[in-house]
Each structure stands twice: as structure tokens, then as C-alpha cells.
Amino acid sequence: MTARAWTIIGCFAVLALLFMLPEVLRPYYLALVTKMLIFALFAMSLDLLLGYTGLASLGHAAYFGVAAYTIALLIVRAGVDSGLAFPVALVAAAATGALFAPLALRARGSYFLMITFALAQVVWSVAFGWRSLTNGDDGIPDVVRPDFGWSLDSTTSFYYFVLAIVGLATLLLVAIVGSPFGRALRGIRESESRMQALGYNVWRYQYVAFVLAAAFAGIAGALYAYYNRFVGPEYLYVVQSAEALIMVILGGAGTLIGPAIGAGLIVFLEDFVSSMTAHWVLVLGIIYVLVTLFAPRGLIGLVDQLRQRRVKP
């Protein structure tokens, strides 16, 4: 059978498994898988920048957090319907991206990293400092979940809701990276000057990629606000941005499946490790060092290497 056929069979198997999970998992673990799905989307959105366009952002939590805060503020402070807040949050995240992108895109490489980091810190300090609006580091509780005629309050129904949204977003991402636009992003990652010489307005492509990445991060952030029924400044913090970067690098940048797997592993590890030690950030650092030393192309790259070794004895 061809690799393509295997991929399709694999996708259906995973989908079937995901559908049946509520039957076999205890609510605690079903909630953990829900969180994995949300962070899988967050990591994939970052990979649109890092792996496909070649832009390493250390501020991706900004868009995740802006969407989460938009949800919370609209619902709790303005009394807006929870379901209606969702599209507004998405637009807010994309608009923040559209605003920040021209600043960040003036730089490349580690300077791009520093600017995206600085911009995210600005958003974080607003969330942290504007106590009258955001409650500062106490965060905003009582973020109710949407109700479309059936309640999303049970772990199972919310899981299916997240599965549907993340599934749709993933389909969109697959279509985007497979389109001529996605190919152009990869071309830009490989050589900006060659793309320019071929007639591509490189800046415009990077700009669109940045805004798209922010929008998809916003979907994840909005879902996470519903998930916890709470938002706090840690959603916007640099640790959140760094965690997303490590998810992408651990799984394998430049693919969609890699960051999703990386996100699943990191979320699982965090849950596991936090029950034993408070030094989660240290553990993250160690994972980062191990991956860069032993699997620079991530777990997906590792699998590729093993496969090639088997083919070539």
C-alpha cells in the first residue's frame, strides 16, 4: 500500500479512537485529553510561523491570551452570550496579530524572537496591571461555557465540542499548508531572497501567515478559557509561549502532526510531573536541551531517520 493510503487509514483510526474515548476514559483523563487537543491546536498555529515560514516567535501566548481574555471580559464584565463571545475573541486575536506583525516583521532571526517576546510582555503587563478590569493576577473566574441548546458543562459534551472545533481548525490548516500559499511559505523559509527574485512579495506572505497563526492561536485560547472557566495572566506569560515552542520543536517543526504530538506529550508530562514536583519549568528546559541534542528535527524527524535506516541496510 502507498504511504498516502496508510496516512488516510491512520487518520480514520485516530478519529475513531477519539470518538470512542469518552466510553473508555475516566472524566479526569478525558479532561486531560481535551486540554491536549486545545494545545495541539495552539502548537500547530505556532508551527505555521516557525516550521512553515521560518519565523521563531517567543510571543505566541499573546494571541492565545487576548482571545481568552476577550471571552472572559465579554461574558463576565459585559454579559455577552458565551457563544457569541467566541467569534469576537477570534477577531480580537487576529487583530492583535495584524497590529503586531508589522513591528515584528521588521526583524529576522533572534531579533524577531525578541520583538515578539517584548510585544507579548506588553500584553501580559496590561492583563497583570489593570486590576480594575482584569483582577490582575487573581484572574477572572465564572467564565461560563456556551450553550447551543445542549449544555457543555459535562466533561463529555465539552470534549466533543472541543474535538469538533479543533478538528475543523486542523482541516483548515491542512488545506492552508497544502495550498500554493503554503508552498510559498515554505519557499520563504528556505530562501527569502530567492522568493523575492521570483516575484513574491515576501513581506505580505509573512504578514498573512502571522495573522493566520494569531487567529488559530486565538481559537485555542478561547477554548482554553471555556475549559478552565477562568482566565489569568499566566495565559499570556512567556512560559506559555516557550511551552508552545517546545511542543513544536519536540514533535517536529514543519509538519502539523509533529506539534500536535508534542503538545499531547507536554500536556501529559506537565500533569504527571506537577503531581511530584513544582519545578515544571526546569523539566521543560531539560526536555528542550535533550531534544536539541538528540532529535533536532523532533520526534517526527527521529521516526523518519529510523525508517530510512531500515530501508537502507
Next chain:
Amino acid sequence: MTALAVENVSKNFGGVSALANISLNVSRGERRILLGPNGAGKTTLFHTISGAVTPSGGRITLFGIDITRLRPDRRARLGLARTFQITNLFPRLTVLDSMLLALGGASGHSLQLIGSPSGYRSEYDKAHQLLEQWDLVGTARRVVRTLSYGEQRQLEIALALAGQPRLLLLDEPTAGLSPAETRRVVSMVHALPRDMTILMIEHDMDVAFELADRIAVMHQGRLIAEGDQAAIRANKQVTDIYLGAD
């Protein structure tokens, strides 16, 4: 008709003057060779024409349009294509994807976010056809960095030609190639449409004299001679530089 007019273009890198008041006219359909020892400023001149480098002074027009301050991609849209002296390809993409990118850049419709493979059938067919034309069709599914140096140089030219440019800049396309590969590039250039204007940097004298309608010689950022084969061969300053340098 003038295809390319370079008027008093200069470029300083810090204190170094890489180009000093260069003026050059290339007419439509002409094959012009640029000669000169290493460090003469030939590549820098290409960079100012393609937009990779902004000149410190002077003016450049392409088919009558002032392009001195235009972005590189805008110049490409006006029909300018180039190759790079130091191979500049997409190392981790396939040859086919590279060609599709070259075609997309020329047609300019690839800011479409969602694409179906079948919708781009004709683009695929065109890419295959071009790869066949340049003897690269056997490598279509290969990743560019696994190609031989000669194949990569050939792909450089094939990509530049995908958009059917009106002005083609070739920066030492035969450097580092075997004699057989060099012959292939020369016949490739011979086979190009006669109305395509070509400006080519070349170190190999035999290749230069075979392809050139006219030759320009640069030395230390200046244009020191211009003319046909006989004039260049007879130029004392040129022979001095080349005999002195080697």
C-alpha cells in the same frame, strides 16, 4: 530599444567603493557578457539591478521604467529574472515544488489560501514540461539539496526562466562545472528566444566570446572597456589586467 539602462550607478560598502559611476546600456535581444577579475563589482552590479542591494547613487531603468528604488519582487514582475553566483535554491523542497514556486511567482495568484491539487493540474503539467525541457524531469521528486552541484546550477537557470523573463541576469552560470556541463549550459543559452535580453557574468573566455554580442569589462568597481570581441581582444588595459591577474 534599450532593455536595461544603468546610469552613473555607484555603491559603497562602508569605505569600500564596490561600484563607481557605472553606466551601461543593453539593448533588447542583446547578449552581453560582463568580464572582470574577482572583486571587480560584477555581482554587486547585478544586485543593484535586481534590487537585492540599493545603489548609493545613480539610476536604473528597465524597458524605460525607473526601477532604482523598486522592490525586487516588483522588478521580477516587470520581466527581470536572475540566477545567483552562490547557489540560492530551496534546499529542503523538491525540484517539482521549486518549479511550481517559480511558476507561481510569475503568475502571481498564489496568495490563495486554500487550494485543491486538481485545480492546479495545469500548473503541474507546465512544471513537468519545463523540467523536461531542462533535462531535470528525472529529479522532480528529489529534494534539492540531494542534487549534484551541476544539477543545482541547472535548476537555478531553469527557475529563472520559468516566468519567461524579458531580461535574464546570469551570475557565473558555468563556474565550477565540468567541461561537459559547461557545454550544456552554453547550448541552453543558445536555445533561448532571440528577443530575450541576457546579461551574463562569465569567467571562461571561450564561453564569453562564443555567446557575446558585446562585452563589458569591469575592474575595481569601474567599467574599463566595452565593445565587440575584436575590440576587447585588442584592448591593452584588458589584456594587462587579465595577464597581470593570472
